[in-house]
Each structure stands twice: as structure tokens, then as C-alpha cells.
Amino acid sequence: MSNLILNRRRLLVGSAALGSSLALSGCDQFDFLGQRGNPARQALEQANVLTYKAQRALIGEQTLAREYSASEIRQGMKPNGSTEPTTPEYMFLRQGNFANYKLTIKGMVEREVSFTLDQLRNMPARSQITRHDCVEGWSCIAKWTGTALGPVLDMAGVKPEARYCVYHCFDNIQKTLSGEIFYYESSDLVDAYHPQTILAYGLNDQVLPVSNGAPVRLRIERALGYKQPKYLHTIELVDDLTPFGMGKGGYWPDNGYDWYGGI
Ligand SMILES: Nc1nc2c(c(=O)[nH]1)N[C@H]1C(S)=C(S)[C@@H](COP(=O)(O)O)O[C@H]1N2
């Protein structure tokens, strides 16, 4: 369990305890959480709907994912899931070397903004060598280069009522009788503003390849592989995840995976 989750729980349990005169100290005292209707448990169940203000209060206490040295990069980054989107929009952009690509920030923001790839590349860059863990049971250590998401969100001006970022992708991961399903994911604002959360356009000192999510994919380093959306085109600030997909906050969460997906 990451420190962050523990901190969130402390915060929530702490505030619930005030209201119900429950005294809690260590984290081995969570047995009462099995009791339905317990006020602390109810507070925990609401952990996913922390307000912007409460989320901002946690942003200062972020723990970092481990970073590795260059000698620990042993192999390329294994492409997984969609590796070559075939939608006309994506193929058009790819043909033009993504010169017409734009990343849009919209939804609960003061102003909708869009950035070209060149604009993103000209923002302060950060590189990090981290381990990617896929639930299928494999890991890769790779070097990611990009610009931090937090300052980009600040350029749009996140409204106080926003609680999540929804990440919309170009690839149609599934075709069903009722239409195409596009890959999407989401995070809370704590993860969005985490210092290692970057809009990555470089992989192992090269331009990010199509198979790994060109031109831009997100890295949320304390989360599992499916929380790392590739082929990102829009970030939507929302206060509710239920209108998207099947309502669980991501393509894989809609198919049964945990929404938080922390490592
Ligand atoms: N748009 C999009 N993002 C995605 C996926 C996908 O199929 N489409 N697969 C996810 C999964 S399950 C993993 S493990 C990683 C794989 O990233 P990679 O191809 O760079 O290894 O991307 C994640 N992000």
C-alpha cells in the first residue's frame, strides 16, 4: 500500500473519527471497516470523491515512485494493448508526423486550451527511468521524457469543483455491435499533479514510437500499466466518472480491474 493511500485514509478516518468520537492510532486497527454502516467505513468508501480542496491538501505529501539508473534499462519497452491505431483521424496525424496533433484540456476548466507537440516539447522537460508493471505479469524499466501534467492543467485553470481527469485516447480498443470503444482512463487530481506524472513524448532517448503511444502518452508512475494511457488527445476535467464508458473510470476498470490501480 502506498503512503499516499495511507495518508488519504488517515485524513478520512481522522475526520470521520472526529464526528463519531472514535479514537484511532495505528493502521492495524481497520477491522471495524468490515462493519457496514460504520462512519469511518462510509468515509473510506467516499475516498474517490474527495473534493478538489482536500485533494490539493494532499498534493504536498506525494511519495515518489522509484527511479532507476540508465544501466538498469535492459530491454526495449514491450509494446502492449493497442500498438497501431487505425482510426482515420490517427492515421492522418501519423502520416503528417503529428504536425497537426493537438492535446486539448477541457471540461471543468477556466479556459479550454490546446497544445501542439512542439509547444509541449518546448515546455520544461523531465526525464525519469521507472518500472512499468503490467497486470499480465511482466515489467520493463524505461526512460520517459516529457513535461509535467500539473503546470499544463494550471494553464487551463482547474475549477474547484473538478475531481478527476479523464484521459481520452485515439485507439479503438474494441469493436462491438453497438460501435467502437475507445481506450480511456482517469485519475484523481493528486495523481494528475504528482511531480512524476508527465505527458511523455520520448522513450529511451528517442521520439516515442507509435507502438508505445505516439505522439503523447501519460505516465502515472505509481500506477499499473493500464493506467498509462497511450495515444492521448484530450484531458477532460470532471466531477463524476459515471458518464464515461461503462462508468468505472477506464477501459480496463470497466472490464473489472481496480480503478485506482496503484502499485
Ligand atoms: N490508448 C491505450 N493506452 C494503453 C493501452 C491501450 O491498449 N491503449 N494499454 C495499456 C496497458 S494494459 C499497458 S501494460 C500499457 C502498455 O504500454 P506500452 O505499449 O508502452 O508497453 O499501456 C496501457 N495504455
Ligand SMILES: [Mo]
Ligand atoms: Mo497492461
